[in-house]
Amino acid sequence: MSESPPARALVVDLDNTLYNFDDAFARSIRGLVHAISRETGFAEDAIEADIRRVLVAHGSLEYPNLIDELETLCAPDTSTDEQERLRRIAVGAFRRVRSHNLALFPGVRDTLKWAKDSGLSLIALSDAPAFQAEGRLRHFKLDGYFDALFSWEGIAASPRLKAAARTYTPRIAKRVTLSEHARKPNPDGLRQALRHVGVEPCDSYVVGDSLTRDVAVANAAGASSVWAYYGTQIDSANRETINRIFPSDTAAPTQIRSAAAAEEPWRTIHAFGELREIIGGQTSLF
Numbered sequence: 001m002s003e004s005p006p007a008r009a010l011v012v013d014l015d016n017t018l019y020n021f022d023d024a025f026a027r028s029i030r031g032l033v034h035a036i037s038r039e040t041g042f043a044e045d046a047i048e049a050d051i052r053r054v055l056v057a058h059g060s061l062e063y064p065n066l067i068d069e070l071e072t073l074c075a076p077d078t079s080t081d082e083q084e085r086l087r088r089i090a091v092g093a094f095r096r097v098r099s100h101n102l103a104l105f106p107g108v109r110d111t112l113k114w115a116k117d118s119g120l121s122l123i124a125l126s127d128a129p130a131f132q133a134e135g136r137l138r139h140f141k142l143d144g145y146f147d148a149l150f151s152w153e154g155i156a157a158s159p160r161l162k163a164a165a166r167t168y169t170p171r172i173a174k175r176v177t178l179s180e181h182a183r184k185p186n187p188d189g190l191r192q193a194l195r196h197v198g199v200e201p202c203d204s205y206v207v208g209d210s211l212t213r214d215v216a217v218a219n220a221a222g223a224s225s226v227w228a229y230y231g232t233q234i235d236s237a238n239r240e241t242i243n244r245i246f247p248s249d250t251a252a253p254t255q256i257r258s259a260a261a262a263e264e265p266w267r268t269i270h271a272f273g274e275l276r277e278i279i280g281g282q283t284s285l286f
Helices: 022-038 044-058 081-100 109-116 132-137 159-164 187-198 212-221 236-245 274-280
Strands: 010-012 119-130 149-152 175-177 204-206 224-228 268-269
Touching: 010 187, 010 224, 022 044, 022 081, 022 236, 044 236, 081 119, 081 204, 109 119, 109 274, 119 132, 119 187, 149 187, 159 224, 187 212, 204 274, 212 224, 268 274
Parallel strands: 010 119, 010 204, 119 149, 149 175, 204 224, 224 268
Antiparallel strands: none
16 A cells, blocks of 8 residues: 655745735825824824834834824824824724735635645744734635644734724634744744644745745745745835834844755745646655
8 A cells, every 4th residue: 555645735924925015014004194194284204203113112013002102193182082083094094095905916816725625734824913914814815725824922902903803703723823932034933833734844835925034944944945026026115114114123133043044945936826836846745
């Protein structure tokens, strides 16, 4: 009797790999800033500086309680009712712009379905806060494709934000929050995810847009790294917006990176759908 083929896994980064996070987020922030400026009279650069102050203090681009801590929105001499009105306007502006700009990259849904139907274990591995990472998977109705979501434990969302979330029955079988130490570019989170599905690194594929946070992590763990080059093509104005409100040198200062981890990808793709040809072409694994 022949032995069963080895279990296989596809580990997928989320932001800028499945959807255009940076472009949509930057545009949404500019929409929020413009709305606050229009309503309060504060200059837009002053509002951006206020946003930067809060985000840098908490070490996260997606600090969930940002609105509640903006001095330009919640000045001491502003009444509670007025603060709530301004908050609704700011949140509404952010969400409207996001809804018009956040989109899946071409081929994502069909390729995930193909991977699932082909018997691969599908793992989402993200260093975005768990609350937001799962929310975006739900938004795109992609959560049903994944066997597990491994994401950063993040910063607890305010009771107000949690109460505003729609009641939803998660379709992801397993959700695991990673400590700050295990976040990318430390490969411990990837190793933990692969142990969960019982797949050896040599039988796994890791796809992501970052050479340092996805490719190097996969290489260090012994997995096949696939660089999602298309996810690096961020509009220059949007990149500048993100750099202004959250400079790259302030992100996750306690993270550990292996100096020996190479950043040379096993494969490079220019569209998510190319994974089907790359993985399907490894006939010895099927």
